[in-house]
Amino acid sequence: MLILAGFSQRLSYLHIFSFDLSKEFYFNFLLFSLTTLVVGYIIRVRQIKSNQRKLSFLVNKRTKLISKQKDRIDRQNKIVKQQKDQSDKLLLNVLPSYVVKELKEHGQVSIKTYENASVMFIDIVGFSKIAERINPKFLVNKLNNLFSQFDKIIEKYGLEKIKTIGDAYLTVGGLGVDFKTNPIKCVSAALEIQNLMQKKKNKSFIDKRDENWTVRIGIHTGDVITGVIGTKRIAYDIFGSTVNIAERIEANCEPGKVNISEDTYNCINMFYNCTNRGEITTKNTGDINMFFVNSLKLSFREKNNFSSNSWFNSIIESYSKLKFNFLKLKIFGIHFLKNHLSSNLYYHGPHHTLDVLQSLDQICFYEKVKPTDFFILKTAVLFHDMGYIDQYENNEIIGVKYAQKFLPEYGYSKIQIEKISELILATKVPQKPKNKLEKIICDADLDYLGREDFINISDNFFRELRENKILKSKKEWDQIQINFIEKHNYFTEFSVNNRTKLKNNHLQFIKDQYK
Known part of the structure; x- marks a missing residue:
């Protein structure tokens, strides 16, 4: 600042009317100008920074205010939502x-x-x-x-x-x-x-x-x-x-x-x-x-x-998702059999179908059958003796035709109907099952051979054959049973373990009678 003052004084009094200026004058003038610009720039920068600080303070203050207002609104919305949820919960406790x-x-x-x-x-x-x-x-x-x-x-x-x-x-x-x-x-x-x-x-x-x-x-x-x-x-x-x-x-x-x-x-x-x-x-x-x-x-x-048990729970859960309605079909199927099967079918009547359905449960549980296959097997059992409505011999193919006629009405697909048809045909004697499901339905169909009620069922079978003029004497029937049981084998592990021993006892009993 002293330099500027000295230079200003010299400019004012010594050279104000002189046009012959020295180099020192120009140097000092240039220095004065640059210094003035720098000082002005510094002052301006300080003013800008001061304004920025003021603006930043105002922005922060406004932001905090907005944030507080937003938090208050969020809390109010949360309270409203909680009250709405409580109201909905109360309504759902009263109404579906x-x-x-x-x-x-x-x-x-x-x-x-x-x-x-x-x-x-x-x-x-x-x-x-x-x-x-x-x-x-x-x-x-x-x-x-x-x-x-x-x-x-x-x-x-x-x-x-x-x-x-x-x-x-x-x-x-x-x-x-x-x-x-x-x-x-x-x-x-x-x-x-x-x-x-x-x-x-x-x-x-x-x-x-x-x-x-x-x-x-x-x-x-x-x-x-x-x-x-x-x-x-x-x-x-x-x-x-x-x-x-x-x-x-x-x-x-x-x-x-x-x-x-x-x-x-x-x-x-x-x-x-x-x-x-x-x-x-x-x-x-x-x-x-x-x-x-x-x-x-x-x-x-x-x-x-x-x-x-878990198997029952999986069956019910799976059945609720299946497109076909077996329970409705079962009501129709049993009613149809009762109304159309001949009254002199003492073995192949509706009661036999119900018996096979029940036998199927134990075998399927033991063999760990999948829920869908369980209902496929049940469906095949419903139709496996339906052919007796029309004819006594080779009735399985007639049962298949009934299945193909009725099953689409209850939501069964073509693939499922084909599978059911194969299971029905697998029950034809002599049985020759080709897969696990066919083995299961075959064993369920002849489950009675190894049960305590074998004698009563056997007598009903003979009565049916006699009234349909297929057999005449009990001795002839005993010979047929002996030949059949001697050649028969169960296929599933459950039936082999739980039915074979008693079946052999029944065979010996018939042989003793036949002598």
Whole structure:
């Protein structure tokens, strides 16, 4: 700055009117100009940086404000979503999911009809008397705990809880989904509920409490109508004769039992041991053929308890996904055989088909047959003796024609029908199976040879042959049996291990008679 001041002074007083300037003057002038520019630049840069700092501060302040506002909005949205989820969850506890969706989209629910739905009523035996001697608050709490346990079982099997009326619990399966296996799942849930009640009874006995609750369960399968009633405190409900019949079946059930109609029985008897109660007169619904469900059949349950095994679970899961409907076909097939087979088929009647179907279960379980092949085998058994409707000899080819005629109506593909046809033909005597499935159906067809009931079945076979004028004497029949059994061999490991010994004993018995 001193240089600039000195230079300025000299410029002002010494050379202001002089045109003969020295080199020193130009040098100082240039230095002055450059210094001025540098100082100006530095000042400007500092101003820009100061403005940038101010702007950055304002931007950061604004960003923090926006971030806080965003966080507040996110928290509010989260709260709204939680409240919405709670509201939806509450609705789904009251109404089925498709009803909730339809209400949200349209504000109302259309009336729907479902075929082959299974309605189950559960009722506590003697509840009115129980209510008279128990504190009301304790009673409601105990009832709530019990029904909450029922809810878990119902949810486990994919059933739809409809409502509770006092001590009555109403649920249904097959509303829009699972129309093939819902009777099976209903019965499975019912047996599990009765098992739960038995455990509670045993615990009550051990704890020396006299408060034992027992339930009756009734199930019927048929058509139902569904809809939402009212506009305030809306209620989803089911209607129709199926509901009324299910209620009557429950009312006619014995305590601790599961009582089902014939329609339900036809859908589940392949898997469950049942007791036919015959026709029972009911109020307003006439005589109804009823059955007690006792347990799962041996092949489908665990060895040490009555719960289902993994093979049964895989069969049901697989069947629900298959396109064909074997259970519906079975009802038709047995009915068709009963109506069209001759009454003098004492061996090859519908009862033989049912017997082979049952024998098939044990062999398939032991041989670890895949679920799809299990139903293919079952289907072949339904048709393997259907040819007897038209002719006695070479009837297998007629059975194939019946299969090719009816199976497409029940969703079977061409490949599946061809496979079933080959299995039917494999049962022709003498049997010459070419693969595992053919070996299984052949052994199931002649399973009786190595069973305790062989003599009775053999006598029925002889009676059939005699009335159809194929044989005349018992001695002739014994000779045929001796020749046949001596040449016969079982093919599967199960039948070899579990039927051969007794079959040989039967052979010796016939030989002793023949002498």
